[in-house]
Amino acid sequence: MDLLKVENLRMYYNTIRGNVKAVDDVSFTVSTRESLGLAGESGCGKTSAALSVMRLLPSNGRIVDGAITLDGDDITKMGDKEIRQKIRWKRISMIFQGAMNALHPTYTIGHQIAEAMLEHEAINKKEALGRAGKLLEVVGIESQKTNRYPHELSGGMKQRVVTAMALACNPDLVIADEPTTALDVIVQAQVLRVMKELQSRLDLSWILITHDLSMIAETCTNAAIMYAGKIVEYGDVVPMFKEPLHPYTQKLILAFPSVIGPKMELSSIHGFPPDLLNPPKGCRFHPRCPQAMDICRTNDPPFVKSSKDQYVACHLY
């Protein structure tokens, strides 16, 4: 059963120079206990898509078209108050990029975790602090540490604290935006292990937003590759990494060096991602695509289902 269904989502930012089409006709689903990796380069719209799901867009951003349904209820149609009371943090929560550096320095971590519960649930402070302690244990920190301050903790610990914070109100879906970019590899592996454990223990679904495809290969069941505001390939990670279909995915996977297997030459993609104020006509990847044909320059490729649960938007298929 699909927990979250995003259909034909379009999200634009109004700027002086025009509309930035940050998310343009994006569809994906997340079912229970699934982890979806949303990958792409900076500025491809992955965070904007996540913020649309959270309904936390900045004042100049708006959802232009499309539907985001959670268990059948359309989030885009809900009012702000309803979102705050029913959806945000209770059903869907988010670990923001760089959140570990945004912890309040003069409140204890227990207080900061409890804050979300007090806001959303009818419980008293003592109960909330007790639950905060339990949550810390869930992410691998001793429960006595609720009265610690952020400066007393290391980077990996702080990342666990913000993970615990996202779990405060027992959400069904957690969106993690680059949760480990500021961490060293060994600590990154520790945090990812905690996230994977939580998924099966708490029946959680994850959306993992990252630019690092290897992280998605290791932690996710499904992946969506975004380029310039569109999803170019979507499906199960195993076929996607074994036999990627879209030329962008093929190139991007080979751009990541690996410590195992034979040493291969890294692939590079010539040129730069396009300006989303004036994205190129047709397929947005065509100026950089080695296999670009005439049709790619004029027609936007539709999203088609290929074999093996893989979807791709490319005129080659």
Next chain:
Amino acid sequence: MPPILKVKKMEKNVALEVRNLVKYFPIKLGFFKSLFTKEVPYVHAVDGVNFNIRQGEIFGLVGESGCGKTTTGRCLVRLVEPTEGEVVFEGRDLLSLSLEHEVRKLRRKMQIIFQDPYESLNPRMSIYDIISEPLRIQKVAENEKEIAERVSQALEDLDLVPPEEFLYRFPHELSGGQRQRVAIARAFVLRPEFLVADEPVSMLDASIRSEVLKLLLGLQKKFHTSFLYITHDIALSRHMCDRIAVMYLGKIVEKASTDDLIGKPLHPYTQALIAAVPVPDPTARRIEIVIKGEVPSAINPPPGCRFHTRCPHAMDVCRNKEPPLVQVENNRLVACHLYGTKGSKRRKS
């Protein structure tokens, strides 16, 4: 050559040799604390590092943040004054040079590329001014025409073509990848013999990263430059480097050729580091090595082996005695009590 400089012996084919390099940063105490503290605490950033870089080789320095790899790189070009040690380049100890013009003369031959192209380029200088600045400081060009030619050539070498389109632009008009290429062009315009590259691509997106790396490798081959490549990404160092040294808390724990080090890491820290790197293959089944905690503080590094607090194989001896960096196999050095000095492996059962 002035008489104060002694010629140091160096092995053949060695471009640069680092001997017992040490850098301690004193910690500034507040007024009251300084009254009651007898000894000034130090951050032991680099603590006795030895390595040499062969001519035309890319030598990788790999480690987590705070391990001292950047400080080492900066000591080599004297952007940071080391506390102790020798850096021998062309038969001279770089650190004994006290005269400004002597240092400057050697800087013509050694350059550095910094990590962040958003901070390393002066926003008020045009690309032409940025790349021509080293030529002017070093006074290597005869006239303005030669400067212009060399700047254009440097831009072409980095695939910033046509050069005229970039010459009079400013850094803010360029993308991250283009900026970093300008920074590389600035480093290569003097045709240096030795180059320190400090995480040159860590700020760039994957699709752009590999193109910059390719250009860097191409230039390295073209000018036969010796490289110190500093990175936290061991997978990337596998791709770029000929030999790799792994650093942990200011010390080198293992040094070997890239294939040996990645294929069969000996030090438990290197093993953990490699096991922790995610690989772009969802079906790969790999050994999981669970390392607890994070890197301890470099102000009071643990006694004995510095990794013993997190090491899954820690023995009693590790807590008291610091393991020396010893040769265990052909051209492999490791600092760990698990390995004997005569190539035999003593592993705890």
